[in-house]
Structure formats: structure tokens, C-alpha cells
Amino acid sequence: MAKSGTLDLARGMGGSVRKEDVKSTVDQYVKYHDLHGGEKELRKSNYADLANKYYDLATGFYEYGWGDSFHFAGGWQGETLRECTKRHQHFIALQLGLRKGMKVLDVGCGIGGPLIEIARFSSTLITGLNNNDYQISRGKELIFSAGLSEQCCFLKGDFMNMPIADNTFEAAYALQATPHAPDAQGVYSEIYRVLKPGKYFALDEWCLTDWFDPSNARHLAIKAEIELGDGLPDIRTTRQCVQAMNDAGFEVIFAKDLAEDFPCPWYRMMDPNKLSLTSFQCTRPGRIMTRAIVNILEFLHIAPAGSVEIYNFLQSASEGLLKGGREGIFTANFFVLGRKPLKETEIVNGSL
Template sequence: MKVLDVGCGIGGPLREIAKFSLTSITGLNNNEYQISRAKELNRLARLSESCKLVKGNFMNMPFPDDTFDAIYAIEATCHASDPVACYKEICRVLKPGQCFAAYEWCLTDHFDPKNEKHQKIKADVELGSGLPDIRTTSQCLEALKLAGFEVVWEGDRRLDSEVPWYLPLDTSKFSITNFRSTAIGRRITRSMVSMLEFVGLAPAGSSKVHSILEKDADALVEGGREEIFTPMYFFLGQKPLSKS
């Protein structure tokens, strides 16, 4: 069985799936550093034979039509500027009758485009996480259908848990295991980054980037509390057996 991980990063999910399955998994990524890191981690896990890495753009993938038996994307295709084109490309390389599963970052139905606070939260998440115009769950689902997929299942998985998904980012909650994300941990990290940048051990602009990421984390927490944002919108789409 041939599986494609779209936007695999350094391959965490890829390796976990390979450990309990007999699949051959290909990870697609457009970042050379992440690919080299993933290859080394695959080697250390003794998974180099079953886990392959390919450098490429998920908007124009270097694979023939009908190549893969299954495709998944985890918090990756939300970075596509054109979701319909992205999903169409995924549909192209997927074998007929097979499925594409994804977790997407989306706005929920609670998002009010006329609400200034909502707009600011959205803008801060987009800037800090490198996202284009964040889509709503409805827009995401419509894009999947327009790309030619039949929807098998869809839903916001954040609603299935009593524990808020944004809890690890909440600076109001003290945690030893996630100390860096606490208010004290942030101050220490901020001071260290500034010092390293000052002495030349960190690139110029590191403090500015760190500030943007902190603002992003705060926006994610606020988006979660306001229930206007979810990083856990899941869908399963099936490619029809024929175009007719």
C-alpha cells in the first residue's frame, strides 16, 4: 500500500503510522531543511526503507496520476492559497475509489467578520502561523466538493474533548511540563533570545520573530476561548471510481 503525507514537516506522523502498519509512506515537503531532518530521524528509527521523502510543492506534485492508495494532510493544506486547486492536485494523484483525510485550521461558524476583535485574532494567527486568508469550515468543505471528492465524514473534533485544545498555549495556566509557554517561561525565553541576538549568536531580527510568535500564541488562545477558530476540523473525502 502506497500512502502520501502532504506537507509532512519533519515526519512525526509519518513515522508513527509506519511503525504500526505495513505501508510505504512518502512524505512531500517543500523545505529542504525539514526534509534532511526527517531523513535523519527516519534513519534513527530504522524506517528509511518504508518512509521516503520528496521535495515538492503540493500545488504541483511530482507524481503521476492515480499513484497513491491513500493520502492524508495534517495542518498543512491550510497553507494553500487556493484550496480547490490544492485538493484537485491531491485528487489527481490518488487512485479512484480511495480516500483523502485531513486536519485543517479553520474559522468556525462563530466567527463574525464585522467583529473587530475577531478580525484582529484572525490577522494575528495568519501572520504568526504563515497562513493565507483563513477559511471557514464551510468554505473548506465546499472546496473539497469542488475538487471532485465525495464527502465521507466531516466534523470539528475540538468539540469531542472536554480539555481545551489551546491549553498548552495558555499563559494563565502554570505547567512544569510546558514551562516555556507559561508567563514566566516566556519572559526567560524572551530575555535569552534578546541576549543571543545582541552577542551575535542569534540572527538579527530573532527578537522580532519571537514577539510575533508570542502574539500568534495569544491569538490562538483567544480564538479558542471565543470559539471562532479550530485547528481540528477533520474531513474524509473519497475520489469517485469514475468521472461520470
Template sequence: MSLVGERASILLLACRWIGESFRESIKRHEHFLALELGLKPGQKVLDVGCGIGGPLREIAKFSYTSITGLNNNSYQITRGEELNRIAKLDKTCNFVKGDFMKMPFDDNTFDAIYAIEATCHAPDPYGCFKEIYRVLKPGQRFAAYEWCLTNSFDPNNQDHQKIKAEIEIGSGLPDIKTIEKCLEALKQAGFEIIWGKDLTEDSPVPWYLPLDGGQFSITNFRATAIGRCVTKYMVRALEYIRLAPKGSERVQNFLEQAARGLVEGGKKEVMTPMYFFLVRKPLSSDE
């Protein structure tokens, strides 16, 4: 991901079982979404806010579907296309540059749609979900992992408000919505709710562990205190010699702030990065 590109998630997060590696948990996270969507070989699928396409490639290989990644960042698309070629998926998967608030697709185009930690960046959740509804075929499903405030969030608690602000500023997010507001926007857009759940509630290993700088990890070294320090000075050096774009260190500092907020939000259970929902577009308006 380009440091000066869109400040999206610091990294993908997933529920993790005892004895499961971070990489294994991410793969299971993506496979679970594909299974809930009921993806079948030959279907045409849309990944909303796909980044460089890590989940896109994993889900495409798992489900044998053709996936289009929608992204508004040219650098990420170029990188994603290169990785698709390396993975031999360039014939079945592609990227389209566009805004998920105004998608460059015809009505009723896709057999399934998903979003992973992406639609939380929408300035208007209803507008984003309405666009997804428009391009999804009738009777088909949309699933997502969404960043939301939990029922434990107290808007009158200053610590909670500070955590929320750190996450929003550090990740370049608009106002983080509650789970209730998320479901309300989905219903307003026309979707039928099949089910939804904060999956962090069932995670034996804390979901925020990969971001906790106080923990040491060989497999996720860059998220540790030492790893973050190394990254900070490396980015500073690369920017100084102009191998990294101007402003890279500033973006790195924003990401640090977001990580702090996410860890505190996880420990106090006021924020979840994986509220999972599965919804359906009715077959007809009078169904």
C-alpha cells in the first residue's frame, strides 16, 4: 500500500484461535466470507474498496470466481494488477478505478458483492450501501466486515471519545458509526438483513494483538514497539533521499495514532473492526 495513498486499515484483522498463526486467521476470515456469500465457480463478484487485492486473490482461488476490485487509488491498482499476473489470476480477476459512492457499473451487474474494512470510509453509509444495492443482482447477497462502535461505547465518556477520535484521525475515517446505525443504513438502502454479529466476541486471541506494540512477534515484527521504531526511521530516511514520496513520515505517524486508538478501543471493547453482516437484495420490490 502506498504510504501517501488512501489511509485505510493498518492491516487486515481477524478473529484468531489458540495455536492459529496470524496468516492462517486472515485466510480463514476470507474463506468464511466466501462461504457465507455462497460463492460458486463462474460467478461475477465485486470487491468494494479492494486495496491491492490480497483478499481478492485469496477468495478467487478459494471459490473459483471472477472478481473485480473497485479502488480509487491508481498506485494500488497498478500494484494489484502486477500481483494478479504473478498469481496467474489476471485472466479472471481485474481492477476498476472508481468511487464506491458512484460506481462505474450498470444496474444488476454482480452475482455477489463483499467489502472488507472498506465501507467504513464512506462519508455517507446509506449512499454507499445504495450503490452496492444498485449494482447487485436481485436475490443475491452482500457481505462485509465493518468497523463499528459497539454497544459499550459511551458518547459521554471522554476516554471513549478520545479513542474514537484517534482511530478516525489516524485512519482517515469519517464519523465511525454504531452497529445500529450500520444496520439502519443497510435497511434504508433496501437490503434484507440475514444476520449480523460482532465476531470479536468469539475470538480467543484478542483481535488487536497484532497492533499492540507491547507484544513481541516474529511473524508480525513491524507491529511491535521495536518494529514500529525501525519502520519510522526507515520511512524518514527513504523520504529524505527521495525514494519515498514527500509526506510519507507524516502518514506513518497517522497510522501510529490509529494503531494506538484501535488497541485501546479493543481493550475497552468500545470498537470492533469486524462487525460481520450478511444481507440480501430482494428479488422484487414487492417481495
């Protein structure tokens, strides 16, 4: 079960970073970003450190505000955040054609919320790849609580250089995790390598849309807010994403911005004016209350110094995502289904 109480939030603050080092880690993290004098190439060359610092600092807040699934999904009228995310996870499983006993790779699995739901839904054996020690430790707790320790596991590793043999998995998915990669083709190529021939990869990606104008200062400022608030080295366009899938070797079955399919947009939870009892932390009163709680916890030394600054850059993320979504220059739900082709000899022999 996801953490929800304020004391749990305080204990989770900083992840595996020593509490006395949280403030300095925040300072190091923000300096990677354009809004604080950083540069894109520096973020790309230090992508692993950037992502690790981000998730050590942000995971506690994510669990407090979003539960165990750190991703967006469009929705229908009346659906809760939990219902939207579960339905989206089922969509991924169905697109991959998952069946009982299949070996599946979750690339950049977070603390395992989607992994647990997809494993239950499909009765598959899922390995979650993650490079963050704190998230892996939290994920193991969640898998144990869910009774899925025999069905699911975690593997520590960099998705740009996976510690996995070629042709290992029968399906793979990346649920809004690969935006942390410094090179799209590089991470997609690694997924291609570990996937068996003829099998499918479901990619749910954060992308800039065709409406993004790189000469527009406002667009660039929104992009920078999202990168700061979400630990990203850069944000690629939808066209670059599809091209990188092709260049990695995948046969692209289809590609679509799923944000176009739903009346309730993926960014609705970022709107502080939206009233919601099930996502109270995201509303304006909820944000005011959370900020006050974090200030008090830090003042009383229950939460480490730097906690308020973490909350502030996460609010930058919310503002950037909301503006980017509303203006149509950014989507959190660009979906691509790719297939690793069979070799000629495998086609002749009827191998799958």
C-alpha cells in the first residue's frame, strides 16, 4: 500500500540520501537545469546522476500525492486518478498481448505500481529495471505486501547499458520512464537487444508535439520548467521518438498521441482549481496545506533541510506540465508499439 501520512512523507524525504545531505543534493540537482544556469549537454552526460538525485528527492512526494504509479493517463468523466492509471496499465498489457507465464521487462519501473497491476492483470513474470536504490527498496516492500514476490522482481541497472543477455524477454514496456534517457535511439536499442525476435515493445513517452516552436521563448520556458521539475536532460519531439524507434531496428506498428482519445486530459490533475476529494493534494487547498505541512516538518527537523525546496521544484513541474498540456506543445501520452522483426532464417523455420 502506498505511503500517505505526513510522517511517512517526512521519513521518505531524500530517499537514500543521508538526511544531512538533502539540502546540498537539492542544490546540486537544480544547478543541472537551464533555469539555474545549467546546460542540456551537461544533463545528458550526467543523466544517471541527474535521475538518481531527482528520484531520491522526489519519490516521497510522489507517493504522498500520486500513490504507487508515477505516470499520467487521459480519462473519462467520473474516473478517479487511480482508475485512469489502472486502465492505462491494462491498455499496455493488452497492446503487448500478454499471456500467463510470459517473461516481461518493465523499463524504468519506479517503485513498481504499474508492474504489480500488470502482473496481476496478465499473470506474467515481470522484471522491473531501475537504477535507483531507494525506489528498488520501496518496490520490494510493495511486491511483498502484494504477495507477488514469486512473480515479480527488480533488477538494478542503467537502461542505456542493461545487465541483461540478448533475446531474454518476450515483451517489454516503458511507461513514461525513457524521457530520462540522454539518447532515445540508445535506450530503444538496448530494449531491442534484450527482446526476443518477433516480440513487442510498448512505449509510452513524454514528447514535444508539432505545435512546439523552438524559437518561441514561452515554449522554451515551459520546456525548461518541465525538465527542472521532472529530472529530464532534454525532451524529444514525437517525430524524433518515432525515428529513434525505427533507427533502433523496430518495426513501428503504430504511433499515436493518446491524449487525443479522452475527454478528460492527462494534465487535469495538475490544475489547482480542479476540486477533487480523491486527489485533494493536487487541488489549490491541498497544495497550500501540503506546503504548510512541509514547512512545519522542516522547521521541527522532522523532515530534512531542503524539503521545501524539493516541493518548490515539483510545483514548477506541475505548472510546466499544465501549461504545456493546455497549449498543446507537450504530451505525456505519446504511445508507440514496436515489434522486433524476425530474421529470414527464423521466418523460414517458423520460429517465434
